[in-house]
Amino acid sequence: MLENVGSRLKAWLVAGIGTAAAIAVAGVMGAFGARHEPLSVLAPAGRIETGQWLLRPLKAYTAEGESLYGVPLKPGAKALVLELEMTNRTAKSTKDYFDVLQADQATVDPTTKPFIVLMRDSTLSPELHPGMPERMAYIWQLPDGAAPPASLELTVIRKTYKPRDNLYGLPGWFNPAPIGTLKLPVGSGSDTADIQP
Template sequence: MFKTARSRFQTWITAGAGTIAALFVAGLMGAFGALPAHVPPRLPADAAIDAGRWRVKPVRAYVSRAKVYGVPLKPGQKALVLEADMTNRTAQSDKAYFNVFTPDGLALPDGLPMVALTRDSTLTPELHPGMTERMAYVWPLAGDTAVPASLNFGVTAEIFKPRDNLYGMPGWFNPYRLGTVTLPVAELPVTDWPANGS
């Protein structure tokens, strides 16, 4: 009888402790879940930004309703264009720059942009180490897409690893959103379309 009562008491104590521990863990998880998500910082729109393998400096953003820098548009489309000075910070020529900039809040029918040199309209060129080039990111949009007067562009960076976990080779990995740069967006009249866009 005494052993039965004692075992019941131990069972209640154990169950109570387990319940308290579960409630404590659930409370902690709820508290951490309620914390605000990390918001990437605002980046300067008038200064160079180190984004992993690239150093970038946004120059201007605008909307074009005609072919720009050799990128043709389908009937009824327009293009959002971001021009930026880009420097390859690595030791070899590279063109892994398509994801560096992403406009926020717009439906992008083609996903990745076309990217061209502004000086001669060469599409998707390799950028050589240490050489700064002005590049145009061109995103085709539906003609009726509302583009705000100022737009946030996410900037993606990568992390250099001397040895990756799979092959033990050096490279750039783990893309992440470094921050956001905000630029005014102009709608260029026909006479102001870039000369290389014809």
């Protein structure tokens, strides 16, 4: 009987030490896993491929006015504008571009979504057709009294195509993930020159 008690005590000790070791290893791995590699810095004048979209940044500037490309701004409000060329690389018309660019928190309020406008006719949030480059404007209204930023910092998001998703077995673009950061100088007014490649 004494042998039985000794065996059980030994088993509990081994299990306790094993559990403590496993917790310690998991903690260390978690600490190292929390470290993320910095995102690559994307060339402002280059073309950026995001899966669904081919982007070419053109210019960033601040503007004032009650109606900028038909976007209803508060009287006297300032807006931060990003002009870029977007090409739909998919087989269908789509407007799945709202999250492809995320403005840095220091530049604009992250809860503020931009207005997105087709510049040639001021259509808000249009579907873009496959293979047709279109000049688009992303417009963020700046908070009252905010000084215009010297630069616009963006995170570019890529999605991956899957012929069958896990839930419905349908094709689509999934798994959004940042691919890099983009920093553009901010000019004053729409006469700001385009970035040269």
